[in-house]
Amino acid sequence: MSGSNPYFAAFVTGYVRAILAEIMNALPEHVLVFSCTTDGFLSTATQEEIDAASAGKLAATYRDTRLLVAESGQIVEPKHQTGRLLGWRARGQATLQPGEPKEDEPAFNYVLAKAGIRTPAECETVVKQN
Numbered sequence: 001m002s003g004s005n006p007y008f009a010a011f012v013t014g015y016v017r018a019i020l021a022e023i024m025n026a027l028p029e030h031v032l033v034f035s036c037t038t039d040g041f042l043s044t045a046t047q048e049e050i051d052a053a054s055a056g057k058l059a060a061t062y063r064d065t066r067l068l069v070a071e072s073g074q075i076v077e078p079k080h081q082t083g084r085l086l087g088w089r090a091r092g093q094a095t096l097q098p099g100e101p102k103e104d105e106p107a108f109n110y111v112l113a114k115a116g117i118r119t120p121a122e123c124e125t126v127v128k129q130n
Contacts, residue, residue: 013038019058024074026053034085035093042085042093042111050076082112091115095130 017038024033034042040083045053054063054076063073083097092115103110107126119129 007078015062017059019056019075020060022056022058023050026056035087035090037091040079042080047078080108084110085111089115092117100129 019037020038020041024036024041024125027033027043027048028100031043031045031049034044036042044048059075063075066113067073081099081102082095083099084095086096087093091113093111093113095110095112110126110130112126112130114129123129
């Protein structure tokens with residue numbers, strides 16, 4: 001017996017995408033959305049704008065569930081903060097201008113999704129691969 005259940009998988013994927021859509025639609029008009037995937041997005045939104053956009057009904061139910069299960073109400077967290085991006089296809093982005101580095105996360109200021117492109121073996125870090 002496999003460990004997956006198509007009904008639960010469909011619900012979880014659809015639920016997360018619905019929350020993401022709710023957040024995207026609640027962002028201010030001046031915010032540019034560069035890319036959206038099932039579980040994340042790249043945009044020009046500030047953390048304050050994202051927090052305000054995360055106040056919808058679906059986001060609230062998810063936040064409540066996270067509080068029960070993970071003891072955290074955080075539903076959106078920044079993964080990267082860059083200056084300028086280049087996108088060429090779904091899940092294909094690179095950083096043209098890095099953002100401010102984070103001391104404990106060296107690759108925080110780079111976005112790199114290679115979309116199947118293989119980098120040379122000597123390019124061991126995200127910065128070199130980018």
